[in-house]
Amino acid sequence: MATFLQLLFTGLGIGAIYALVALGFVLLIRAANVVNFAQGQFAMLGAYFLVIGINVLELPYPVAIVMSVVLMAAFGVIFAGATYWPLRHRGGLPVIISTIGASIFLENTVLVLYGPSPEVLPNLFDSPGIQVGPVFMDSQYLAILVSAVLLVGLQYLIFEKTLLGKKLQATSQDKEMASLLGIPVAGMILFTFAYSSMLGGIAGMLVAPVLFVSVGMGGLIALKAFAANIIGGYGSIPGAILGGLSLGVAETMGASYISVPYKDAFAFAMLLMFLMVRPQGLFGEKISEKA
Amino acid sequence: MSVNLASARVWRGTPQAIVACAAVIGLALIAPGEGYYLNILMQAATYAIAVSGLVIVLGYCGQISIAQAAFFGIGAYGVAIGTADFGLGFFPAMLCGVGAAGLLGLILGLGSLRLGGHYLAMVTISFQQIMTLFATNWISFTHGPDGIRNIPRPTLWGLSFQNGHAFLALCFVSLVLVTWMVWRLKTGRLGRAMQAVRDNELAAGTCGINVFATKVIAFGMSAVVGGVGGALFAGGFQYISPDQFTFAESIVLLTMALLGGAQSPFGSLVGTMLLVMLPEWLRFLKQVYLAVYGAAVILIMVFLPDGLWGLMLDRVIRRAKPIVGTVAPLPLLSEHGVESDEIVLKVEGLAKHFGGVKALDGVDLAVRRGSVHALIGPNGSGKSTFINVVTGLYKPTSGRVIFMGQDLTQAAPYVRNRAGLARTYQNIRVFRGMTVLENVMVGAERPGNDIAENPAAVVERALAALDFVGLRGDAHKQVGTLSYGHQRYVEIARGLAASPQTLLLDEPAAGLNMTEKHELGELLRRLKGHGMTILIIDHDMNLVEQVADHITVLNFGRRIADGLPNEVLAHPDVIAAYLGEPRNEAA
Numbered sequence: 001m002a003t004f005l006q007l008l009f010t011g012l013g014i015g016a017i018y019a020l021v022a023l024g025f026v027l028l029i030r031a032a033n034v035v036n037f038a039q040g041q042f043a044m045l046g047a048y049f050l051v052i053g054i055n056v057l058e059l060p061y062p063v064a065i066v067m068s069v070v071l072m073a074a075f076g077v078i079f080a081g082a083t084y085w086p087l088r089h090r091g092g093l094p095v096i097i098s099t100i101g102a103s104i105f106l107e108n109t110v111l112v113l114y115g116p117s118p119e120v121l122p123n124l125f126d127s128p129g130i131q132v133g134p135v136f137m138d139s140q141y142l143a144i145l146v147s148a149v150l151l152v153g154l155q156y157l158i159f160e161k162t163l164l165g166k167k168l169q170a171t172s173q174d175k176e177m178a179s180l181l182g183i184p185v186a187g188m189i190l191f192t193f194a195y196s197s198m199l200g201g202i203a204g205m206l207v208a209p210v211l212f213v214s215v216g217m218g219g220l221i222a223l224k225a226f227a228a229n230i231i232g233g234y235g236s237i238p239g240a241i242l243g244g245l246s247l248g249v250a251e252t253m254g255a256s257y258i259s260v261p262y263k264d265a266f267a268f269a270m271l272l273m274f275l276m277v278r279p280q281g282l283f284g285e286k287i288s289e290k291a
Numbered sequence: 292m293s294v295n296l297a298s299a300r301v302w303r304g305t306p307q308a309i310v311a312c313a314a315v316i317g318l319a320l321i322a323p324g325e326g327y328y329l330n331i332l333m334q335a336a337t338y339a340i341a342v343s344g345l346v347i348v349l350g351y352c353g354q355i356s357i358a359q360a361a362f363f364g365i366g367a368y369g370v371a372i373g374t375a376d377f378g379l380g381f382f383p384a385m386l387c388g389v390g391a392a393g394l395l396g397l398i399l400g401l402g403s404l405r406l407g408g409h410y411l412a413m414v415t416i417s418f419q420q421i422m423t424l425f426a427t428n429w430i431s432f433t434h435g436p437d438g439i440r441n442i443p444r445p446t447l448w449g450l451s452f453q454n455g456h457a458f459l460a461l462c463f464v465s466l467v468l469v470t471w472m473v474w475r476l477k478t479g480r481l482g483r484a485m486q487a488v489r490d491n492e493l494a495a496g497t498c499g500i501n502v503f504a505t506k507v508i509a510f511g512m513s514a515v516v517g518g519v520g521g522a523l524f525a526g527g528f529q530y531i532s533p534d535q536f537t538f539a540e541s542i543v544l545l546t547m548a549l550l551g552g553a554q555s556p557f558g559s560l561v562g563t564m565l566l567v568m569l570p571e572w573l574r575f576l577k578q579v580y581l582a583v584y585g586a587a588v589i590l591i592m593v594f595l596p597d598g599l600w601g602l603m604l605d606r607v608i609r610r611a612k613p614i615v616g617t618v619a620p621l622p623l624l625s626e627h628g629v630e631s632d633e634i635v636l637k638v639e640g641l642a643k644h645f646g647g648v649k650a651l652d653g654v655d656l657a658v659r660r661g662s663v664h665a666l667i668g669p670n671g672s673g674k675s676t677f678i679n680v681v682t683g684l685y686k687p688t689s690g691r692v693i694f695m696g697q698d699l700t701q702a703a704p705y706v707r708n709r710a711g712l713a714r715t716y717q718n719i720r721v722f723r724g725m726t727v728l729e730n731v732m733v734g735a736e737r738p739g740n741d742i743a744e745n746p747a748a749v750v751e752r753a754l755a756a757l758d759f760v761g762l763r764g765d766a767h768k769q770v771g772t773l774s775y776g777h778q779r780y781v782e783i784a785r786g787l788a789a790s791p792q793t794l795l796l797d798e799p800a801a802g803l804n805m806t807e808k809h810e811l812g813e814l815l816r817r818l819k820g821h822g823m824t825i826l827i828i829d830h831d832m833n834l835v836e837q838v839a840d841h842i843t844v845l846n847f848g849r850r851i852a853d854g855l856p857n858e859v860l861a862h863p864d865v866i867a868a869y870l871g872e873p874r875n876e877a878a
Contacts, residue, residue, distance in 0.1 A: 082589060094596065098589045098592040100545070100588065101589040104581060105585025107581075219538070223420060264424060271417055275410070
């Protein structure tokens with residue numbers, strides 16, 4: 001039981017990372033109908049910005065984090081300009097392919113600049129963690145969970161309680177109508193790209209001290225985030241969160257109880273299971289095109 | 292047969308393929324028999340085969356597969372494991388590998404293709420990662436990260452492929468055959484169905500195409516072709532290891548298809564050659580070249596949407612040649628032409644609720660053979676929902692749809708079309724990547740149509756339908772270059788070519804100008820004169836009055852009137868629905 005609780009804690013921590021990346025992914029789908037295959041590279045990029053801030057510029061942690069978040073937001077806008085904007089009228093497929101291109105570009109550019117050996121970041125806290133009953137709560141995992149809860153809460157407040165959130169929602173529901181109401185649709189979409197890039201980046205920064213910071217870290221996280229989306233329900237925000245968390249837990253349990261080398265296969269197995277049995281996911285609606 | 296068209300010829304491309312085979316055998320014999328350049332050629336040939344698979348699934352069918360390197364690897368591992376550990380010959384082992392690739396492709400396709408296009412992309416990325424995990428970790432079966440050495444080359448019918456020239460010739464000839472088959476696929480019935488699915492899934496379904504099955508077949512074929520390339524790769528290099536079949540390689544294969552032009556096997560050939568050579572030319576870039584790859588993908592999507600081959604076709608080759616010769620008139624018009632009391636389409640108590648909104652609430656309707664039946668009603672009265680439920684795009688909440696005596700209430704759209712129900716769309720749904728003629732041929736190829744199995748007759752039927760709507764001269768144009776009104780005629784011709792028992796026209800006059808509306812009226816009157824059974828939905832009273840034999844009026848999802856035109860149009864409820872309730876003048 002003690003092991004189980006310990007694994008649950010670790011699984012939720014990892015799952016929160018998947019959930020954050022998945023969240024950015026869903027927001028782009030909803031706002032711009034873009035399936036972004038470079039979402040994982042956002043996480044990778046965020047982690048490397050942090051590496052630059054802390055290891056190269058030797059900034060204190062909070063300053064480095066703020067700098068990285070701002071850089072990620074700016075990057076999101078540049079990303080939109082390169083991969084989405086020129087192709088936005090040509091249907092879903094070209095944009096998907098160009099985001100795949102962007103993911104390769106980003107990974108290999110960082111590879112050229114930083115080399116294949118992983119970077120190590122110091123822990124955020126001096127204390128290794130706290131013991132709660134049978135569970136040892138690692139401070140970094142706690143930080144992940146707390147930050148994820150805060151971010152989701154903040155997002156809820158922005159989307160539900162502010163005018164900006166209402167405009168974003170209107171844009172995602174009906175662009176034409178939104179623009180007739182005087183909502184700057186293009187601006188809303190760019191904002192979503194920036195925000196989504198920020199979320200991905202923060203996920204990468206949070207996970208950086210736990211994993212090593214490496215060029216390939218994004219691809220695997222993105223894969224899990226995609227799976228989380230389908231498990232939770234394509235295009236559903238609560239689905240992305242719950243899907244991410246359950247995937248993190250399932251994977252951690254699977255690695256511990258079944259097999260370590262095939263740890264990464266559990267996400268895929270769950271994904272296939274959902275596709276066969278419940279393709280609309282936990283929270284999804286049946287998606288059908290309007291005739 | 293007075294019309295002769297390239298796509299209808301059984302032997303099309305065969306002489307060219309034979310010449311190409313002879314040429315590549317010659318090339319293989321004079322090429323270096325070993326060393327670096329042999330390896331480059333071998334790699335180019337086997338990669339090009341795998342890339343042709345992507346042409347099928349991505350170029351023709353519009354589904355993104357990011358696991359082509361995995362299927363390539365499965366083919367390669369089939370040969371390696373089969374020959375090394377199971378003592379099979381090269382070709383039996385190749386058969387196992389290719390079979391395994393095809394089988395896994397089918398399973399993946401069946402699991403993911405019922406849903407939208409991005410699902411396949413995600414599932415194939417996952418599959419790609421899993422295959423790499425297996426190849427690396429399942430050491431007892433795959434020999435793990437060290438790979439498999441000394442893979443033998445085959446001997447067939449006394450012909451030895453041991454030396455480099457001979458095996459290269461085998462790869463080249465396979466490449467020619469695969470290219471030839473993929474090229475022929477494009478202009479054949481299955482290939483047209485794939486392209487129709489790519490361009491418009493909904494319209495493909497209502498043209499009698501089983502969309503899901505078509506996508507699964509395309510993906511399965513691409514997996515098989517990928518496996519073939521991989522098997523030859525294993526024989527060519529005689530050594531394989533997991534790192535040759537990773538996600539990065541899948542991306543390389545995808546880029547090759549896109550760069551050359553995913554719509555054509557020749558394009559993919561150009562793309563492959565270029566990208567196999569490019570790293571050699573770009574040696575000075577060292578590790579940067581993968582980053583250049585990534586950037587190239589984006590640039591290709593932005594600036595070269597049809598790839599290099601597409602660009603060449605546009606600039607140099609593409610020429611629209613008019614088709615001369617006469618065609619027999621559309622037979623359907625005389626066949627079903629007698630007006631009778633037989634009920635072709637019967638709808639009983641049809642209801643469709645979207646949450647609390649009752650878009651349709653118990654509608655009855657009966658269309659008699661040879662009549663023009665109009666369904667009218669103000670905006671939001673449920674007309675479009677009605678036609679979408681009848682053609683199977685929406686599932687009804689309750690009620691029944693009986694067509695030609697068959698209960699089709701639960702049937703998929705393509706089943707209804709095969710039974711003889713054709714339709715057009717209010718917001719035009721043509722297949723934009725295809726020519727006018729190809730669009731109409733998709734209609735003519737409806738399974739169940741009398742001529743669907745005969746390629747030459749399909750062309751003739753399609754031309755006859757185009758003749759009828761007056762677009763024969765535009766047959767070879769890309770459909771997107773036509774005006775809005777003419778695209779609507781292409782849709783009508785597509786429906787007519789299917790020789791339907793009933794043609795459903797969903798607001799055909801929407802978006803047309805006065806002249807075009809007048810022409811449409813003429814066309815409908817001609818169709819009516821031939822006795823075509825038509826159910827037409829429209830706002831335009833003028834048009835409806837001109838052609839309708841019978842009118843049903845909907846309002847708020849209910850039928851408020853039904854009968855002969857003059858009776859219905861004088862009905863007080865109908866006037867009230869259209870013009871509003873009269874004021875009480877007496878008060």
